[in-house]
Amino acid sequence: MTTSTLAPAPKIATEDGFRVAAEAPTPEAALSIRGVTVSYSDKPAVFSVDASFPAGEMTAIIGPNGAGKSTLLKAVLGVIPRLSGEVLIHGEPIERARGRIAYVPQRSSVDWDFPTTVMDVVQMGLHREVGLFSRLSGALRDRARDSLDAVGMADFADRQIGRLSGGQQQRVFLARALAQNADLYLLDEPFAGVDAATERAIVDVLMRLKAAGKAVVAVHHDLATVDAYFDRVFMINVRRIAEGPVETTFTAQNLQAAYGGRLAAPHLDDLAVANAL
Amino acid sequence: MSSLSDALLLQAGYNAALVALGAALLGFAAGASGTFLFLRKRALVSDAVAHATLPGIGVAFILMVGLGGDGRNLIGLLLGSAATAWIGLLAIEWMVKRTRLSEDAAIGAVLGVFFGVGVVLLTVIQTMGAGRQAGIEGFLLGSTAGMLFEDAVVIAVGGALAVGATWLMRRPMTLVAFDADYAAAMGYDVRRIDLLIMGLVMAVTVIGLKLVGLILIVAMLIIPAVTARFWTERSDALIWIAGALGATSGYVGAALSASAPALPTGPIIVLVAACVFAFSLLFAPGRGVAAALLRHRRFQARVHRRQGLLALAAQHPIREAYTLRLLRREGLVRADGVPTETGRAQIAKIARDERRWDIAREVHQDTGLTGRYDGLTPIEDVFTADEIAEFDRRLGPPAAVGGA
Numbered sequence: 265m266t267t268s269t270l271a272p273a274p275k276i277a278t279e280d281g282f283r284v285a286a287e288a289p290t291p292e293a294a295l296s297i298r299g300v301t302v303s304y305s306d307k308p309a310v311f312s313v314d315a316s317f318p319a320g321e322m323t324a325i326i327g328p329n330g331a332g333k334s335t336l337l338k339a340v341l342g343v344i345p346r347l348s349g350e351v352l353i354h355g356e357p358i359e360r361a362r363g364r365i366a367y368v369p370q371r372s373s374v375d376w377d378f379p380t381t382v383m384d385v386v387q388m389g390l391h392r393e394v395g396l397f398s399r400l401s402g403a404l405r406d407r408a409r410d411s412l413d414a415v416g417m418a419d420f421a422d423r424q425i426g427r428l429s430g431g432q433q434q435r436v437f438l439a440r441a442l443a444q445n446a447d448l449y450l451l452d453e454p455f456a457g458v459d460a461a462t463e464r465a466i467v468d469v470l471m472r473l474k475a476a477g478k479a480v481v482a483v484h485h486d487l488a489t490v491d492a493y494f495d496r497v498f499m500i501n502v503r504r505i506a507e508g509p510v511e512t513t514f515t516a517q518n519l520q521a522a523y524g525g526r527l528a529a530p531h532l533d534d535l536a537v538a539n540a541l
Numbered sequence: 542m543s544s545l546s547d548a549l550l551l552q553a554g555y556n557a558a559l560v561a562l563g564a565a566l567l568g569f570a571a572g573a574s575g576t577f578l579f580l581r582k583r584a585l586v587s588d589a590v591a592h593a594t595l596p597g598i599g600v601a602f603i604l605m606v607g608l609g610g611d612g613r614n615l616i617g618l619l620l621g622s623a624a625t626a627w628i629g630l631l632a633i634e635w636m637v638k639r640t641r642l643s644e645d646a647a648i649g650a651v652l653g654v655f656f657g658v659g660v661v662l663l664t665v666i667q668t669m670g671a672g673r674q675a676g677i678e679g680f681l682l683g684s685t686a687g688m689l690f691e692d693a694v695v696i697a698v699g700g701a702l703a704v705g706a707t708w709l710m711r712r713p714m715t716l717v718a719f720d721a722d723y724a725a726a727m728g729y730d731v732r733r734i735d736l737l738i739m740g741l742v743m744a745v746t747v748i749g750l751k752l753v754g755l756i757l758i759v760a761m762l763i764i765p766a767v768t769a770r771f772w773t774e775r776s777d778a779l780i781w782i783a784g785a786l787g788a789t790s791g792y793v794g795a796a797l798s799a800s801a802p803a804l805p806t807g808p809i810i811v812l813v814a815a816c817v818f819a820f821s822l823l824f825a826p827g828r829g830v831a832a833a834l835l836r837h838r839r840f841q842a843r844v845h846r847r848q849g850l851l852a853l854a855a856q857h858p859i860r861e862a863y864t865l866r867l868l869r870r871e872g873l874v875r876a877d878g879v880p881t882e883t884g885r886a887q888i889a890k891i892a893r894d895e896r897r898w899d900i901a902r903e904v905h906q907d908t909g910l911t912g913r914y915d916g917l918t919p920i921e922d923v924f925t926a927d928e929i930a931e932f933d934r935r936l937g938p939p940a941a942v943g944g945a
Contacts, residue, residue: 396709
């Protein structure tokens, strides 16, 4: 966390000489978390997780069902309380960096029969900037319109959100996050249950965010596309399993560790990058 | 009927006019601030909150009498009712958060316990000084007989504040009602906004206690919002429509009850609101039952028309009576099932358009356009004229279509 350029840190060792290795200094990440633990009772859903997600890269959070992927995202954002742990956004505590984060929740988490239009939902992403009592400025309206355009939904602006397909709903959620103009995008299963055209459209948008130096972190369930879409993976099964570039981290061994017996060996061979080299 | 029109025109006496105006104001406030209760899907919480006002009324009465004052002081009773309603609300929240009880169980527990305590206190009051307790039972189902100008002022001021707060805070409340997780991620304090929604509801409940009573106030909070939902797809408009419906129900209900000697005001208001709801449920465009039925019928007709014409194109006989009737009504076939002149043109068109769709799906494999192929939308509505010309070019020169 702190850079070790000042004084050499004192060695920490047990009486019989077991030494604690000094941690390698990491460059300031877009999002870094340390010791995050979430627990509903005395059984943790996420246990003591450290991670850092760099800017300008796309990271997939993968792990089996119930591994705490979504829970980790929500705990980072403060949607659910953390038992412990610290969250830094570009080195700042999250409370002071709310405006720099955009969240795309799971599509199934809301009632799509809600009386609101596509444009209304996108403008929800601007609520913080508008303030309570003022009207939406022209510039903000334009930004909402551009965000809809970026996901190919400009023609649907006035449509009631219930009359959209699943893929279109996901695009609206993404547009709402884009309208926030954030530095860090956290997405919960953005590709779940969407059509192929939407999946491509979403990937295009995320790639553009990445090219613009934003950090993109997505909970992802489709192991077959990890290699194609993402630069990094973070594997979790309550605890952190592995973290790093796809080429070195998305290996059969790590997958086995994360998923246990739930992935058949032939699958592992197909998926893991290391075996393809 | 003239007594009703008198009442509607505020000509049925001072008290009746006061009650009608008070009910309209209360209806507006309840409809508007009940909107977010409905959108947040917490209607029943307000029922528990309303029942939790009763012990507060009892305690306030006993305290005021004990301190030598007038037990019926309205402001004192309202403050007391607000206090226990707030405690009831926090109790529900606490149970849901800290125990494994679900919200419906917590609502049931709070509603029952608080109401029970309230009824016990009312009984105690009845054994205290005779006469002074008169009117306290009126808080159960409301009473209009002794409505004072001061009561109307309480409703007007309290209602205006509740509506104003609802409008000012509509954006965060909408956000929390639609997507609480997203609101939390943006840094909004979801718990505080939820408490605000319920606080507004509680304020309206307290000011409406005397007129409508605590048992029926939940209906005035919820029915207008539910009814308004049939008429709009925008949450901002929902607030005003619900308010207007609530005001109308309140006014008409109060006038109705004033037009006959023994009609209780609160229940009549609720029944008027329920009538408007039933009408909307049946006849609202878009979301109403009749509209849905009509839509389904039209869709069915289009399906049958297409099937019938395609069958004729393939020179199969039409066996379904409904299809035959439909095509005959349009003048496309004769009674014996043989196509007419116009019928043959339509058959040719539908058979050609089917072919065009086949080409369209080859050409536009990757666009969303072909996703709109349902065999029922006319191809001209999906593709431009030049695109269709291109399909025709690929289709080759006009040939006999249909047949096997």
